[in-house]
Amino acid sequence: MILVAITLFGIQVQGQDLTDKDSKRIDKKVDTFLGMMGDKNYTGVLDLMYPKFFEHQSKAQIFQVFQLMQQAGIDIKFNEFEVLDKELISSSDDNKYALVKYRMDLQLPLNSDDLKGMAPMMVPMIENTFGKSNVEYNKSDSYIRVNAERYLMGVEDEKYSKDWMFLIYDSSFRSALEKTLPAEVNKIAGPKAF
Numbered sequence: 001m002i003l004v005a006i007t008l009f010g011i012q013v014q015g016q017d018l019t020d021k022d023s024k025r026i027d028k029k030v031d032t033f034l035g036m037m038g039d040k041n042y043t044g045v046l047d048l049m050y051p052k053f054f055e056h057q058s059k060a061q062i063f064q065v066f067q068l069m070q071q072a073g074i075d076i077k078f079n080e081f082e083v084l085d086k087e088l089i090s091s092s093d094d095n096k097y098a099l100v101k102y103r104m105d106l107q108l109p110l111n112s113d114d115l116k117g118m119a120p121m122m123v124p125m126i127e128n129t130f131g132k133s134n135v136e137y138n139k140s141d142s143y144i145r146v147n148a149e150r151y152l153m154g155v156e157d158e159k160y161s162k163d164w165m166f167l168i169y170d171s172s173f174r175s176a177l178e179k180t181l182p183a184e185v186n187k188i189a190g191p192k193a194f
Contacts, residue, residue, distance in 0.1 A: 018088045018098060022164075026098055026154050029164045030083055033152070034102065038078035042066040050155045050165040050180065057176035073112050079105040084149065089189055091182045098154035099169065099189045103147070110142040119144065129172070151193040153181065169193045 018026070029048070036044040046059055069076070085101040108126075110116045119137065126144060127135045134148035151169040156162075167177065171194040178186055 018086055022088075022096070022098070022156075023086060026086055026100065026164050027083060029154070029166070030100055030102065030152065031081075033166050034078075034081040034104075038081070040066075040070070040076075048166055050153075050157065050167050051160050052157070053167055053173075053176060053180045056179040057173060073115060075109060075111070077107045077109065079107060081105075086154075089185050091185050093182055094158075096154075096156040097181070097185045097189075098164075099192065100152040100154055100166075101149060101192075102152065103149050105147045106145070108144040108146075110144065116142060151189070153177070153185075153189060155181075 017023075033045065033048050036042075036048070042063060046063060080103075082103045083100060084103055087099045087101075089097040089099055091097055108122075110119055115122075119139070123135065123137045123144060126146060130146050130148040134146055136145040136147075138145070153167040153169040154164045155167065156164050167173070167180070169177065169189060174190075174194065181189075
């Protein structure tokens, strides 16, 4: 009987919705976060990320990837971002966690001979990351377009901030995410996002 009660309580806690206040705060902060990505304000993006993540993944390395893309002439055009869903994920600590599902539509113009020459190598890597059905390679018009659903993990941890912070919840950061977030959060969010 006790086991049944604990199980039902666990299901009830896991299924709780975000408060209207938290939902609005997340929407506003996600708009800012994704807007900075679109504006290539990578310093601002890193400032809105959950600082605990950088104990396991170098902030300098992430920023360096952004810089290398720019130096290589890779100019990603973000056409649209849209938040599709937000799910509160319960944990045993005092923090709040919300898995945020969003859709992005971006285009990578192949506006140099070097990028056009790299396209046969880049397209399979992009397809591997976003799924083949979500990637369009238009050789004649020289662009690669991605229209895919992705995830952010929102974290409200008053030790760092009284507002929501974010992590790019992607399998490429899996090791650092597993070290940063509680196991029960990754157990629920991982199968949905990875």
